[in-house]
Amino acid sequence: MISIAIIGGGWSGCHTALELANAGHHVTIIEKGSELFNGVSGQFGIRIHKGPHYPRSSGTRDSCRRTFESFCLKYPEIVVPVEPAIYALAGKDSMGRESKVDAETFGDVCRESKECLPVDIAHCWPGSELEVAYKLDEPCAVLNPYLKHYFREKLSSAGISIRLNDEVTGVRRVGDRYCISTSTRDGAWFGKVINATGYASALPDGLLSNLPIKLNIQYQACTALSYTDSTPGQSPISFIVMDGWFPCLMPCLSDPKKVGDYVLTHGAYTILGSYDTPAEAGACLSGLAPDFMEGQVRPKLEEQMERFWPGFTKRFHYTGWKGSVLPKMVTDTEFRSSVVFEADGVVYIFPGKISNVVDAAEEVFALIDGSEAKVIRTDGYGYARDSELSRSRKEIEMLPLAKDRNTCFLQTHRELCIKA
The missing domain is CATH 3.30.9.10 (D-Amino Acid Oxidase, subunit A, domain 2)
Structure with missing residues (x-):
């Protein structure tokens, strides 16, 4: 079993932590905020998608349908009929x-x-x-504050350590071990690191620009x-x-x-x-x-x-x-499922819809296993053979042709201020 650090205490981080702890790993969540679910996960992670919101992305719809039932069975206390x-x-x-x-x-x-x-x-x-x-x-x-309290109890019951108000400032690899420096500690050693911040924190220079897949x-x-x-x-x-x-x-x-x-x-x-x-x-x-x-x-x-x-x-x-x-x-189809890959041994989770955490955690397990039968490796990166990167690569790499109709190019605040 491995000592694992998870950076980020939102949906991706908390669900993955529970799955890893249930498998016998020693897990620590490091969250820079004062509580879990501080960001999007606690304020906007509302809809448990079945897919119709993405009529132009078959990959997103497939992943929503695939994970919907598993998610609802896993967290019945926070699922409310509409x-x-x-x-x-x-x-x-x-x-x-x-x-x-x-x-x-x-x-x-x-x-x-x-x-x-x-x-x-x-x-x-x-x-x-x-x-x-x-x-x-x-x-x-259900969102905050219920969601925070619910997961604090589940994580505690699973024996997961939670470090709040602690921002990761660096991750250093030495052999098969990882040293994490934070705003409150000079360093702590782990056997594996998972970055579940949505590519928002503790990213090495050039991580996304050097990926073998256009992201x-x-x-x-x-x-x-x-x-x-x-x-x-x-x-x-x-x-x-x-x-x-x-x-x-x-x-x-x-x-x-x-x-x-x-x-x-x-x-x-x-x-x-x-x-x-x-x-x-x-x-x-x-x-x-x-x-x-x-x-x-x-x-x-x-x-x-x-x-x-x-x-x-x-x-x-x-x-x-x-x-x-x-x-x-940024894609032409507005693909919105989770994407998981490994770089220099660190696993990165980019969030999709909240039920997609089910697939994301399974891909994390594949990367921890690391066998050739489960992982594709290229140019220093790795991703699970059974993954969204494998299934939906064409959608992910399909860049928008008409930027004026894609939400990833909106500058609403600037435009409204100019008009005003």
């Missing part, structure tokens, strides 16, 4: 452009989930500009507007319009039994900027003017929601906003 979970298609987005997929393609994608049923738009949302809509069985996950990463300043449902006693619902610059309404549960809170995002307005480094994205969020979100972003989102859900602003009441930095892979 009734109904609506996926809808509209003809024109907020920029007046046609949807990226047609109604037939979208319907086929939704029907990949066997329980999919068509929805009567005229009955449910009179006056809506939606073209087609489908109801799916797609639950959501282009942007860091986005992501926000969401918070709303409360004024209709009491309702089950959580989701309302997602596709495919382009459209709105998305999702439950935001701080407890499995506490319903009524929601977050609203939009393809063109709540991603405030895309940057080359996490620090630049963080600076965008911290530098927002006090009235920017409510004065510039909120009116646009509510106007768009009223197009597809007439009466939205009468039922849902605005309560504020939140933001976080999200690492995102």
